[in-house]
Amino acid sequence: MFNLDMNISKPVIFIIASSEKAYGLSHLSKEVTVYVNSKTQLFGNHNIYTEDIPYQNMELIKWAEQKFGGVTSFTTVQNLIKITQTEAQGTKPGSSNCVLENEDISQKPFLKTETDPKGIKSCIPEPQNTSYNEIHVINIPEDSIVRNVYLQVKKQGTSLFLRGPQGTTWTFLRTDFWKLGSNNDIQVPQIQSKIERTYTGTLSSDKAEDVQKMALEYFKVSYFTSYSEITLNATTIFLGIGKQHNLPERSPTVKTAMDKNIIPITTNAPNQMPLTMELYTYPDYRLPLDPETRLQTNKRIYAEISGNTLGGMVLTLKVINCIVCSKASCSVRKELPFMLEACSVDSCQNSARLSFSLDQLQEMTSTMWDLECSVNLCHSENCVEGGRVRRNLEVTQSCQPRGCVCFIEHSLNSFMTECDLEKGLEMRKWVLSGILATEEAYLSHLEALLLPLKPLKAAATTSQPVLTVAQIETIFFKVPELYEIHKEFYDGLLPRVQQWSHHQRVGDLFQKLASQLGVYRAFLDNYELAVETAEKCCQANTQFAEISENLKVRSPKDCKDTAKNSLEALLYKPVDRVTRSTLVLHDLLKHTPTSHPDHSLLQDALRISQNFLSSINEETTSRRQSLAGKKGE
Numbered sequence: 192m193f194n195l196d197m198n199i200s201k202p203v204i205f206i207i208a209s210s211e212k213a214y215g216l217s218h219l220s221k222e223v224t225v226y227v228n229s230k231t232q233l234f235g236n237h238n239i240y241t242e243d244i245p246y247q248n249m250e251l252i253k254w255a256e257q258k259f260g261g262v263t264s265f266t267t268v269q270n271l272i273k274i275t276q277t278e279a280q281g282t283k284p285g286s287s288n289c290v291l292e293n294e295d296i297s298q299k300p301f302l303k304t305e306t307d308p309k310g311i312k313s314c315i316p317e318p319q320n321t322s323y324n325e326i327h328v329i330n331i332p333e334d335s336i337v338r339n340v341y342l343q344v345k346k347q348g349t350s351l352f353l354r355g356p357q358g359t360t361w362t363f364l365r366t367d368f369w370k371l372g373s374n375n376d377i378q379v380p381q382i383q384s385k386i387e388r389t390y391t392g393t394l395s396s397d398k399a400e401d402v403q404k405m406a407l408e409y410f411k412v413s414y415f416t417s418y419s420e421i422t423l424n425a426t427t428i429f430l431g432i433g434k435q436h437n438l439p440e441r442s443p444t445v446k447t448a449m450d451k452n453i454i455p456i457t458t459n460a461p462n463q464m465p466l467t468m469e470l471y472t473y474p475d476y477r478l479p480l481d482p483e484t485r486l487q488t489n490k491r492i493y494a495e496i497s498g499n500t501l502g503g504m505v506l507t508l509k510v511i512n513c514i515v516c517s518k519a520s521c522s523v524r525k526e527l528p529f530m531l532e533a534c535s536v537d538s539c540q541n542s543a544r545l546s547f548s549l550d551q552l553q554e555m556t557s558t559m560w561d562l563e564c565s566v567n568l569c570h571s572e573n574c575v576e577g578g579r580v581r582r583n584l585e586v587t588q589s590c591q592p593r594g595c596v597c598f599i600e601h602s603l604n605s606f607m608t609e610c611d612l613e614k615g616l617e618m619r620k621w622v623l624s625g626i627l628a629t630e631e632a633y634l635s636h637l638e639a640l641l642l643p644l645k646p647l648k649a650a651a652t653t654s655q656p657v658l659t660v661a662q663i664e665t666i667f668f669k670v671p672e673l674y675e676i677h678k679e680f681y682d683g684l685l686p687r688v689q690q691w692s693h694h695q696r697v698g699d700l701f702q703k704l705a706s707q708l709g710v711y712r713a714f715l716d717n718y719e720l721a722v723e724t725a726e727k728c729c730q731a732n733t734q735f736a737e738i739s740e741n742l743k744v745r746s747p748k749d750c751k752d753t754a755k756n757s758l759e760a761l762l763y764k765p766v767d768r769v770t771r772s773t774l775v776l777h778d779l780l781k782h783t784p785t786s787h788p789d790h791s792l793l794q795d796a797l798r799i800s801q802n803f804l805s806s807i808n809e810e811t812t813s814r815r816q817s818l819a820g821k822k823g824e
Contacts, residue, residue, distance in 0.1 A: 193271040195233065197223045203276065206255055207231050208246040213271075223276075234568070234575050313419040324350055325416040327432060328406045331355035332397040335422045339469075339479060343431045351432075352390075352406035352415075353377075354397070357760065362479070372409040466566060466580035469495045474532065474774050476544065485558075485587040488549045491777075493532065496566060496580055497542040507569040508543040508577065515552065515584070518559040525551060527562070530777070533770040533804040546774075552586050560584040619782040623688050623697065626775055630681045633768055637674040639744040640761040641667070657735050658728055665724045666758075669714040673765055680704050698792025701776060705796040708803045711769045715807060718766060725758055772800045 195217040197203065207215075208228040217225065217235035227233050228244035245251050248267070255262050327349065331337050333356050340361045344351070350370040353361050362378040371377065374395070377386040394405045399420060406415055421428070469479040470486075471493040486492060498508055510531070517523035532544040543566070552560070562584050568577035644667050651660045658666075683700050729736040739758035776797040783790050 194273040195219070195225070195235075196273065196275045197225075199223065199276055204259060205276075206244065206251070207233070208244045208251050210246045311419060311421050311423065313417060315417045316415065326350045326352065326406065326410055326412065326414070328352045328403055328415050328418045329354070329430070330397060330399065330402040330418070330420045331359060332420065332422060337421060337423060337428055340428055340430060349432060350410060352402075352409060354390075354402045354405060356397075370410065372406065374405075466578065467497050468562075468564070468580045468582045469497075470582065471495070474546070474771060485585045486549060487587055488553045491546055491548050493544065493546045494529075494564075494582075495542055495544050496564060498566075498568065498577065506541050508541065509567040509569055509574065510543050510545055511565045511567055513545075513547065513562065513564040515549075516561045516563065517555070517557040518561060523555065523557065527551075530773070530801075531805070531808075533773070533808055549584075549586055555586075558586050560586060619693075619779065620688065620691050622779050622782055623684070626779070627681070627684060627688055629775075630677060630684070633764065634674065634677055634681060635744050636756070636761055636764045637670065637677065639742045639756060640670055640758070640764075641674060642742065643738050644671075657732060657738075662724055662728055665717070666721050666728070666762075668717045668721055669710055670765075672710050673714065676704070676707050676710060696789050698789035698796070701779070701796040702792045702799075705772070705776075705799040705803075708769070708772075708799065711765065712803070712807070714765055715769070718762070721762055722759060725762070770804065773797060773804060776800055 193213070193215045195205075195207075195215050197205065198218060198220045200220065200222060202222045202224075204224050204226070206226045207213075209231045211230060213231045215231070215233045217233050217239065219225065219235055219238055221238070224238045224240070225233060225235075226240050226242055226244060228246060229241060230246070231241075233239050245254055248265070252262055252265060329351065331340070331354065335356070337355070338359050340353075340355070340359065342351075342361060342363050344363070351372070353371075353373040353375065355361070355373075355375045357375075359375040360378055361373060361375060371386075372390045374388050374390045376388060390405060390409050392405060392408055394401050394408070396402070399418065403415060403418055407413065421430075471479055472490065474493055476493060476495055480486075496508060496510065498506060510529070513527040513529055515525050515527050527547050529545045529547040532546050545564075560583075562582045563579050565579045566577040567574045569575075644663070647658055647663050648660070650657045651663060680700055680703075684697060687695055687697055687700075725739060729739050742756050742758060742761060744756050744761075776793060780790070780793045780797060783793055
């Protein structure tokens with residue numbers, strides 16, 4: 192998506208024609224009129240007209256001459272981000288006829304453009320030794336937003352070294368690789384659990400030479416076949432490693448690829464922004480579902496809808512409604528209730544997250560469905576229709592005991608099924624046991640985060656402080672308070688679960704925890720400053736840098752084992768924790784009968800949590816748009 196900024200006082204006619212789908216956001220004065228062809232959609236308030244305009248160079252100029260009598264200038268540009276027009280005169284006054292020739296755009300003082308560089312850079316060392324096995328190195332730099340990568344290796348006996356930012360997941364659609372090394376998690380379809388990172392060396396930089404050294408060190412070789420660096424503007428990408436015809440037989444190249452038989456890409460109306468929908472089974476949104484996966488009707492599904500934009504423009508995607516339609520007969524059409532899910536600034540640029548249940552399809556005979564959601568695109572306070580995004584679903588019915596009487600009630604935009612009260616109450620205990628386990632792990636992370644706090648404060652009063660008092664207060668802001676809140680919650684919940692009965696009450700604990708979300712608000716407001724301050728302090732002080740990279744987290748259940756975590760990773764734990772608060776409460780409420788005394792308390796806690804996360808999302812979106820506006824000034 193590009194930005195057209197023409198806030199000038201002189202009358203101007205601007206014509207935009209694209210051979211491919213193009214989307215832009217305009218800021219026009221009343222003196223400016225813009226004409227676009229059918230493949231260009233420009234969002235704006237006035238003076239924008241769509242006509243049958245050719246995109247070929249000479250045909251476009253002829254069209255303009257016939258309609259307006261002449262042309263002031265003609266410019267061709269690729270990967271456009273921004274066009275700005277100034278009050279300066281054109282470069283060729285006099286004749287109204289435009290002659291095509293190679294012209295440096297810098298010669299046009301009245302027109303400024305910004306473009307986006309190509310998102311993939313590759314190199315192949317020469318000469319290539321065809322007697323060796325192929326080793327391909329792929330690097331995603333730290334500042335890239337890519338977090339989910341699908342790979343399709345089309346040549347057997349290929350070795351890969353994959354390096355990406357923390358939280359990146361690489362998923363293989365085929366398993367033809369020979370050896371594999373990575374500092375991230377790997378997912379292979381034939382293996383249910385993830386393969387944890389295999390590279391544990393000391394190098395961690397995202398610089399090309401360092402990543403290449405990592406690969407050489409890991410494979411214990413002195414060569415590699417290719418090196419590729421990816422900075423595409425998308426959270427999920429698809430890569431294929433295959434042969435390029437003008438290169439030697441054993442020199443494959445990395446390229447972006449979409450296999451329509453494998454990748455769950457959804458389409459939209461021709462005149463709307465391209466939208467995609469990915470489905471997940473877990474709220475961490477790290478591993479998309481295989482499109483051939485059958486979804487059980489009693490499981491909660493998580494979805495991410497993304498728009499394809501270019502440049503630094505930030506849009507807000509608002510999901511208006513969702514429906515499911517039977518492929519056997521589209522007369523079976525149901526509205527699908529959903530819940531919006533929270534997400535961080537880095538994870539949700541130009542996207543929206545939601546979750547839903549397929550409970551209402553339990554009694555349906557059809558197994559093949561279309562899921563379709565309508566979306567609005569918003570920038571600042573202006574919203575336009577973004578179109579609809581569609582995804583195929585294959586549904587399998589969850590097992591139901593014979594003779595079971597089902598009681599279905601609608602609560603908080605989801606359907607809850609309780610077929611066996613006794614079983615439901617047992618599930619309630621199981622959910623609470625899981626909450627206890629995650630609370631214990633969370634407390635151990637907070638403890639590790641607080642471990643250096645006292646020594647740092649003590650050193651701050653000496654002649655050789657590691658950090659100043661102000662820096663300490665900024666980095667560890669509200670962390671002690673969060674620890675006390677969750678320690679009290681854990682100490683209250685543990686004995687109640689240990690002395691369990693179906694009449695045991697825990698709602699008051701969750702209600703109190705929800706009432707203390709104001710501490711999280713203060714932490715989140717300070718989070719970016721805390722991380723920025725920590726990074727600057729690490730660069731300025733090697734002692735603090737060493738402390739920050741070696742914070743020890745004890746394992747749960749008083750195990751003596753410890754694991755090392757970075758300060759930045761631990762500072763993110765509260766952010767991750769609070770975004771999951773509604774999920775925990777939703778699961779607990781799902782297995783709490785309406786007649787149970789806890790039900791109303793848990794509903795209240797869920798309402799408080801949802802309102803809190805909604806307000807955080809709105810503030811985050813407003814902040815993003817404000818920053819994007821400043822960048823565009």
